[in-house]
Amino acid sequence: MSSSASPAISVTDLTVRFGATTAVDGLSMTADTGRITALLGPNGAGKTTLIRCATDIVTPDAGRVEVFGLSPKDACARGLVGVMPQSTGAWSYVRPLELLRYLAELHANPLPVEPLAARLGLHEFARTPYRRLSGGQQQAVNLAGAVIGRPSLVVLDEPTAGMDPHARHAVWNLIAELRAAGTSVLLTTHAMDEAAYLADRVWIIDRGRVRVHGTLAELTADGDDLESIYLANTESRMMP
Amino acid sequence: MTTLDFSPAPGPAPAARRIWAHGRTEAMLLARNGEQLLLALVIPIGLLVLGRFVGDRFGLSDPNLVAPSVFSVAIWSSAFSSLAIATGFERRYGVLERLSSTPLGRTGLIAGKAVSLLLVTAGQLLVLLIVALVLGWRPVLSLPALLVSLVAAVLAVMAFAGWALVLAGRLRAEVTLALGNLIYLIFLIGGAVFLPVAAYPQVVQPVVSALPTAALGEVLRHAALGEVLLWPLGVLSGWAALGLLVSRKVFRWSS
Numbered sequence: 001m002s003s004s005a006s007p008a009i010s011v012t013d014l015t016v017r018f019g020a021t022t023a024v025d026g027l028s029m030t031a032d033t034g035r036i037t038a039l040l041g042p043n044g045a046g047k048t049t050l051i052r053c054a055t056d057i058v059t060p061d062a063g064r065v066e067v068f069g070l071s072p073k074d075a076c077a078r079g080l081v082g083v084m085p086q087s088t089g090a091w092s093y094v095r096p097l098e099l100l101r102y103l104a105e106l107h108a109n110p111l112p113v114e115p116l117a118a119r120l121g122l123h124e125f126a127r128t129p130y131r132r133l134s135g136g137q138q139q140a141v142n143l144a145g146a147v148i149g150r151p152s153l154v155v156l157d158e159p160t161a162g163m164d165p166h167a168r169h170a171v172w173n174l175i176a177e178l179r180a181a182g183t184s185v186l187l188t189t190h191a192m193d194e195a196a197y198l199a200d201r202v203w204i205i206d207r208g209r210v211r212v213h214g215t216l217a218e219l220t221a222d223g224d225d226l227e228s229i230y231l232a233n234t235e236s237r238m239m240p
Numbered sequence: 241m242t243t244l245d246f247s248p249a250p251g252p253a254p255a256a257r258r259i260w261a262h263g264r265t266e267a268m269l270l271a272r273n274g275e276q277l278l279l280a281l282v283i284p285i286g287l288l289v290l291g292r293f294v295g296d297r298f299g300l301s302d303p304n305l306v307a308p309s310v311f312s313v314a315i316w317s318s319a320f321s322s323l324a325i326a327t328g329f330e331r332r333y334g335v336l337e338r339l340s341s342t343p344l345g346r347t348g349l350i351a352g353k354a355v356s357l358l359l360v361t362a363g364q365l366l367v368l369l370i371v372a373l374v375l376g377w378r379p380v381l382s383l384p385a386l387l388v389s390l391v392a393a394v395l396a397v398m399a400f401a402g403w404a405l406v407l408a409g410r411l412r413a414e415v416t417l418a419l420g421n422l423i424y425l426i427f428l429i430g431g432a433v434f435l436p437v438a439a440y441p442q443v444v445q446p447v448v449s450a451l452p453t454a455a456l457g458e459v460l461r462h463a464a465l466g467e468v469l470l471w472p473l474g475v476l477s478g479w480a481a482l483g484l485l486v487s488r489k490v491f492r493w494s495s
Contacts, residue, residue, distance in 0.1 A: 052337075052494070055341035056340065057494055058494075073345075076341045076342065076345065077252065077345050078252060079250040079251050079252045079342070079343045081341060083341050087334065089337070090333065090338070091335055092329065092333065093269050093273055098268075102261055105258065106253055106258045106261065106343050106344050107251065107252065107253055107343060108250075108252060108253050109249040109250075109251055111244055111245070115243075116244060119244060145338075149342070149343070150246070150247070150248055150250060152248040177246055178246050180246075181245070181247040181248070183246060183247070
């Protein structure tokens with residue numbers, strides 16, 4: 001049963017394997033209700049797999065994931081989760097506002113489409129099919145799609161990748177507004193400034209395991225910035 | 241400017257609204273896709289015209305058999321090739337993954353696809369029916385034959401859709417595109433969907449008769465002559481059950 005005391009996401013000893021590859025290796029973490037939680041890690045660290053477990057796309061080999069105390073499947077069915085995918089996630093020929101009107105129809109109390117589109121500047125390219133949008137424009141549409149159902153938890157997988165600085169700051173403001181309104185946010189990003197600006201709690205993971213976590217103040221108590229903490233706790237996949 | 245209230249108010253819309261929204265959206269997108277329209281309407285209309293004037297050279301001696309053959313082709317193209325290709329790219333572009341985590345869910349997604357298929361096939365058959373009547377098609381009207389045709393069409397859609405989802409849910413989108421079109425053409429020529437089973441060499445007729453395309457074609461062609469044919473319903477039921485079972489087993493929602 002869902003409980004108001006349950007965290008937005010609770011992950012316990014999660015393990016996911018794809019053939020011989022272990023994508024998530026006994027990982028445990030929580031995302032607090034009404035807070036912004038940042039999940040950081042190199043490419044292939046297990047961030048997207050963890051999100052896929054929390055949104056009922058991937059079934060874990062071991063461990064448990066709960067969303068507001070519910071199974072991910074039940075949480076998604078109740079409209080508790082809004083997901084902004086890392087890439088595409090829409091039909092090639094659909095126009096931005098058509099997609100939003102469709103997504104709105106799946107929910108009981110959706111945000112009004114036109115004001116949301118105006119807020120995110122979608123009218124500029126309202127007649128353009130999704131496949132012809134730039135990466136940043138697609139991200140803006142996907143962000144609108146994630147919040148339109150007024151979910152309790154918004155999962156944002158690299159929300160500002162490909163966006164210009166104006167768009168990034170607009171998205172940051174929107175994410176802060178979500179938190180102020182009581183929405184929980186799980187955010188993955190490679191932008192340390194983004195995580196430092198937004199996150200109430202940061203989890204740094206690598207090779208499917210949690211390396212370090214805490215509030216920004218806790219992590220940087222020794223005077224290092226977040227990027228230094230990140231570099232010290234994760235491994236480069238490239239030769240230096 | 242309207243203030244947006246971002247406070248959480250989650251909840252699913254009623255199931256019927258979700259499914260209808262999905263079916264309507266998919267049908268609208270298909271109508272916008274030129275390649276899909278080619279499969280759905282242009283090729284069948286071309287076959288109607290071709291069959292009407294030179295059908296006797298290909299075993300369609302009775303002009304009244306051309307229209308039901310083309311209706312079978314239309315159902316074959318929509319429920320198999322178009323569905324396989326569209327679903328393959330939806331999987332590739334993360335549409336299935338995204339929608340399965342909304343209140344629509346996987347069951348709603350499948351139901352929505354069925355609604356879309358129904359809308360598209362009904363629209364397609366209506367257009368083809370009008371063209372066929374304009375070209376002089378005059379079927380023998382028989383209620384039992386019409387009812388058996390409807391049952392056969394539903395079973396055929398289930399069979400074709402099941403196998404379309406096997407392709408789309410397992411293979412890469414590009415491979416699904418190539419194979420979907422190739423299988424469409426192979427069955428168009430060799431599957432007795434357009435030509436009657438009797439037009440094929442006698443030695444291969446038992447094999448051809450066991451194909452779902454042939455079963456659908458034969459039911460509709462006989463129905464146009466006012467005759468009821470029941471054996472194809474068994475063939476179609478078998479292919480439908482097998483296709484749906486295999487697709488349920490092998491379908492992957494993400495690429």
